Amino acid sequence: MKQKITTVIIDDEPLSRDELKFLLKQYSEVEIVAEGDCGEKGLEKIIINEPDVVFLDIEMPQMSGIDLAKAIQNMKKVPLIIFATAYPAYAATAFRVQALDYLLKPFDEQQVGDTIKRIKERLQITDTKEPPPSIIAKLAVEDDGRIVYLSPKDITYLFREERETVICTEDGNFSSKMTIKDLEEKLKGYPFFRTHKSYLVNLDKVEQLIPWFNRAYQLKVIGKKEVIPVSRNYVKSLREHLEL
Structure with a gap:
């Protein structure tokens, strides 16, 4: 075929x-x-x-x-x-x-x-079967000249800011030159979900899904005051993943 x-x-x-x-x-x-x-x-x-x-x-x-x-x-x-x-x-x-x-x-x-x-x-094109992705144990990021190894389970969310991706944890934020797409690929096997073209969220950290306007939503995550945008194009799939 x-x-x-x-x-x-x-x-x-x-x-x-x-x-x-x-x-x-x-x-x-x-x-x-x-x-x-x-x-x-x-x-x-x-x-x-x-x-x-x-x-x-x-x-x-x-x-x-x-x-x-x-x-x-x-x-x-x-x-x-x-x-x-x-x-x-x-x-x-x-x-x-x-x-x-x-x-x-x-x-x-x-x-x-x-x-x-x-x-x-x-x-009538079927998806080619690929081997399941290997799950990384740690994500390596640079921090003031050092290499810091983050456990994916400790990452709350990531977002793109200008030419860098900011990786947010409960203990602090780190920057990476990798794109959201690259990091999404590396974090396969963990419960990360793209809520917006510039945001990737750890679903285990989600506290609230808040209606906003124009059928869009915002997410509240554990340990963070900031709210995360959810594009209306992603709402249905997000609700399914959260079993709402």
């Missing part, structure tokens, strides 16, 4: 293409085979590469994303279409050209993950 998802990205904004490429590269099953900065070039890339999926901006000069989506409907192999745009008003039109999903800029990691799941379901 096919395991790679060949993908083409069409967007006239280089920064948006770069952001989407970064997020998609977190998934080993996604293979970006080409990209284009306008509808005309996009059509050429799609015809040449015959991808499984096209991530497509809508508002582009000359040929819009909607026009491009209509043009490729006549291909022998019609790729799945994922619109990736800053404009929610086009959603109804997008689904009339058989779009599988509709991502809004700026892209949200959780939403991109949900889109990849839908793509895999449509293409």
